[in-house]
Amino acid sequence: MSEIYMLMTITKRSMGKSMLACFDKNKLSTVLCSLAKGTATSETLDYFGLEVTEKMVMMSVVTDETWRNVKRDLENEIQIDVPGTGIAFLIPLSSIGGKKVFQFLVDGQRFVKEEESTMKNTKYELIVVIANHGYSEEVMDAAREKGAGGGTVIHAKGTGLEKAEKFLGVSIADEKEMIFIVAKAENKNDIMKSIIEKAGLESKAKSVVFSMPVTETAGLRLQEVQ
Numbered sequence: 001m002s003e004i005y006m007l008m009t010i011t012k013r014s015m016g017k018s019m020l021a022c023f024d025k026n027k028l029s030t031v032l033c034s035l036a037k038g039t040a041t042s043e044t045l046d047y048f049g050l051e052v053t054e055k056m057v058m059m060s061v062v063t064d065e066t067w068r069n070v071k072r073d074l075e076n077e078i079q080i081d082v083p084g085t086g087i088a089f090l091i092p093l094s095s096i097g098g099k100k101v102f103q104f105l106v107d108g109q110r111f112v113k114e115e116e117s118t119m120k121n122t123k124y125e126l127i128v129v130i131a132n133h134g135y136s137e138e139v140m141d142a143a144r145e146k147g148a149g150g151g152t153v154i155h156a157k158g159t160g161l162e163k164a165e166k167f168l169g170v171s172i173a174d175e176k177e178m179i180f181i182v183a184k185a186e187n188k189n190d191i192m193k194s195i196i197e198k199a200g201l202e203s204k205a206k207s208v209v210f211s212m213p214v215t216e217t218a219g220l221r222l223q224e225v226q
Contacts, residue, residue, distance in 0.1 A: 004093045007062045011086030013054040022078055026070045030107055032059045034156040061105040097192050097209035124214040125188045129195055133175035135205035142198035143181055146190040151181040
């Protein structure tokens with residue numbers, strides 16, 4: 001899959017409404033939000049004249065064309081390029097679990113499928129699962145059956161999920177759990193398929209699954225020797 005990315009923005013929590021307005025302007029109605037806190041040392045904060053602030057992390061799927069418009073608005077209206085305001089970056093997606101999920105995440109953005117990226121030839125992939133709150137164990141049980149190791153769970157809140165019924169035929173709660181699983185590339189499809197079958201849209205978990213290429217890893221030695 002090419003030209004589809006996960007857009008992530010990290011800003012001061014007080015800018016949450018402005019960021020959502022920017023996303024809404026560019027028709028990015030499906031957004032995941034999670035609270036966070038910066039880790040800069042007091043010396044660094046003093047040097048740049050900054051204060052410790054609570055952070056808001058927002059995630060949405062975008063195409064190249066949409067990103068160009070969002071970037072322009074982030075710079076012109078949010079002034080995200082001013083030091084201390086925030087950052088935005090893209091992570092390429094390598095696959096999305098199912099046509100309906102693809103339609104839901106892209107949600108009307110113009111997309112032209114191209115040749116597969118060479119980044120597909122990576123040894124590991126990051127599988128991201130967005131599930132209803134309280135169903136991370138069901139997701140991990142399905143993933144472990146196909147060789148996955150551990151996972152990391154992040155709590156988030158979704159916006160624009162009222163459109164889920166249009167694309168997916170289900171009603172999705174706005175309280176979400178995001179599960180991150182790093183797996184060998186050759187196991188990725190089996191793991192995603194298992195999650196879709198046992199914790200997917202037909203289950204109470206209502207999981208949405210996609211993956212991202214991982215270029216380098218450390219700390220996975222035990223998986224290397226298996």
